[in-house]
Amino acid sequence: MVRVEFLGPIQKEALEVEASTLRDVAAALQSDAEVKDWLESCAVAVNDTLVKSLDTALKPGDKVSLLPPVCGG
């Protein structure tokens, strides 16, 4: 299982998801009505490093974070 965390304004508790790549996480989240609409605009980090490919491999215990659009300052 990997842990999926939702940052900033996404008001949702973390999830545990069975996944060997980010593609599996995407499939799980696309069927989740609470987060589906955020997916198009979120960046993704694995263990606090931003990633850009759904083929990114995951192992048990990894942390996947969803980062919605930002506005510091």
Add this chain to the structure above:
Amino acid sequence: MLELFDGPVPTEELLVRWYQEEAGSNYGAYIPFIGTIRDEDGISGLSFDIYEPILESWFDAWQEKATEAGAILKMAHSRGDVPLHTSSYVAAVFSPKRKVALKMINDFVEDFKASAPIWKYDLRDGKRLYAADRSTPISGSGILGE
């Protein structure tokens, strides 16, 4: 150096302290940028969430870039609520010559706006409302929606 504060950034203290820290470092230019909360659209202030692990790695990458240019960066940001007419963000570049510092403060603040994992909320009528229309997706966003 990256500093985070609960509530407003203590701007006057920081600007003086940073100046003193580098007084003997032989930098010819010290260029700060100070972001202040403006009274607009009926807000009573702004509020911020920060994801610190990625903010720190983003800042460290910029500090390396600054070092290569013979400069250094300092930055402070608020967490939580920040009232009108106080500051939520202060950044500064020190460099031997002004041209490097002027370009770097511009590039740094632009990338900060586009990439730093910080979320802004308007404080209005007792509510904390995500500033969705002023927010920018981080580069590479959207892969989970493919």
